[in-house]
Amino acid sequence: MFVLACGPADSADSGFAEGGPGGGVEQGSGDSTSSGGSSSDAGGETTTDESGSTTAAMDSSGSATGPNGVFDVGAGDVPDALDCDPDRIPDTMSFSLDQTIDVGVSTLQAAYYDTVRDEVTVLSFYGQGKVFDTAGNELRDVVVPSEALPSLDGGAYDAARDLALLVRQDCTLVEVDPATMTAVRSVPLGAMHSMSICAGVAIAPNGDLYLASYGTNEVVVVASSDFSFVLRENLATVGLPGVDGIAEIAGSDNFLVNSTSTAQAMIIDAAAQVVVPASPFGSPPLEGIAAGGTLDSMVTICGNGHTWLCDEYGLTCSDFAPEDGDKESCGCLVAG
Numbered sequence: 001m002f003v004l005a006c007g008p009a010d011s012a013d014s015g016f017a018e019g020g021p022g023g024g025v026e027q028g029s030g031d032s033t034s035s036g037g038s039s040s041d042a043g044g045e046t047t048t049d050e051s052g053s054t055t056a057a058m059d060s061s062g063s064a065t066g067p068n069g070v071f072d073v074g075a076g077d078v079p080d081a082l083d084c085d086p087d088r089i090p091d092t093m094s095f096s097l098d099q100t101i102d103v104g105v106s107t108l109q110a111a112y113y114d115t116v117r118d119e120v121t122v123l124s125f126y127g128q129g130k131v132f133d134t135a136g137n138e139l140r141d142v143v144v145p146s147e148a149l150p151s152l153d154g155g156a157y158d159a160a161r162d163l164a165l166l167v168r169q170d171c172t173l174v175e176v177d178p179a180t181m182t183a184v185r186s187v188p189l190g191a192m193h194s195m196s197i198c199a200g201v202a203i204a205p206n207g208d209l210y211l212a213s214y215g216t217n218e219v220v221v222v223a224s225s226d227f228s229f230v231l232r233e234n235l236a237t238v239g240l241p242g243v244d245g246i247a248e249i250a251g252s253d254n255f256l257v258n259s260t261s262t263a264q265a266m267i268i269d270a271a272a273q274v275v276v277p278a279s280p281f282g283s284p285p286l287e288g289i290a291a292g293g294t295l296d297s298m299v300t301i302c303g304n305g306h307t308w309l310c311d312e313y314g315l316t317c318s319d320f321a322p323e324d325g326d327k328e329s330c331g332c333l334v335a336g
Contacts (some may be wrong), residue, residue: 003145013281016067026106037039038322062332089329093117093267093276095307095320097288101136105129108310110155111299111317112164114178115330120299121164122317125152134301136319138215147183148174154200154297158224160207171198172229176241182284191219192299193229200246200298202255204270210255212243219243219257233272241265247298260294260312286320302330 002011040296110123120329123129127144144152144166151169158165163184164176171190174183189195189211196215199211203209207224217236222229235243235257242261249256254275258265265286267276276285281295289295296312307325310317 015051032070032295037223057058063240083143085332088322089327091252091254091275092249092305092322092324092327094284094323095256095286096323097318098306098321099134099136099319101308101317101319103130103310103315104138104187104205106313106315107291108312108314108317109153109297110166111308111310112155112157113166113301114157115129115159115302116162118303120301120308122297122299122308123152123155123166125312126150127152129198134303134306135334136317142181145176145181145183147174147186153198155204156201156209158203158207165203165209167198169197169199171195171211171213173201173303187226189222192227193222193232194221199244199296200257203244204248205253206257206270208245208270208274210248210272212246212257213244214244217241217243219246219268221272231272233268235246235268235272235278238274238278240264241273245296245298245309246324247300247307249307250302251327251332256298256300256307257297258286258298258309260296263294271285284323289318289321301331303328305329 009244015171021278081204083304094165100248103123105128107125108122109125111121113120117135120132120134121129121142122132125147126291129142131142133139133140148166148168150165153169155166162178164178166176170187173187173189175185176183195213196209198211199214200212200288201209207231209222209224211218211220216306218232218234220232240259242259245258246262253270255267255268258273263281265281266278267285269275279285280287295309295318296313297310298307299320300307307320307333308317310322
């Protein structure tokens, strides 16, 4: 958790406090409260064979419609993958370090994978960032809109609306057009849901938003349609205080969460219940790295199942591969 050094925060008004790099943070309080089948080019209609299996059909625009929604089909996608069923994709229970990526920007606090443009964007606490391809090759510089500052501390990508979701530490959610990096809307979620020092955001396959509330040790879930409350869970009670990052694990309903204050990670399900218990960095669910460290912001890539974790004080991101091999699950993301 990196927090901006500034004037005294009015906890009664903001619900959060800020400290300096490497310094203490005053924690606030909150309520704990397919079968196979052939595709066609005939206008995106679905077909049903004699066995009753439904298959997706691809139209001339490159989109396909299946029983799980409409999604983009890129080069290399195979017809059998169009009828995407997350239950057919093995859940990733651990990741191993694959490579280290030099970002060239410090204080890395937010990242997201844009499935439409097939790009990974990594952002600094101060708003500067870089865009990469999924192999870690740098493409260009980027700067977030002023609405996402100060204290940027989390990011995700909403495939259904083609929007980047950026969260500030005061728990303001900022929707951004990823093509132009202009703000579309800002929503103050902190006071609405008694959160303190938001430090990450992820979006579930059903569209719900999962927010890491560092100051209350919680994961708080809200509906993306109207930001109404869904659930909250205090992860300190199950061994992970100071929740500092969260990312949906591609191809599943599970989430990878981490804490820089304890240098641990765990996996939770959609109900925020433990799937893989909290363990130090270097052991499952994050293997291949030394214990300790300050891995913070996280992003998962549906095209290969990898997860990038970026150093909150350094200049690098660590690319972790699924322990059971790469897996493609982008077809499970609704894009329209």
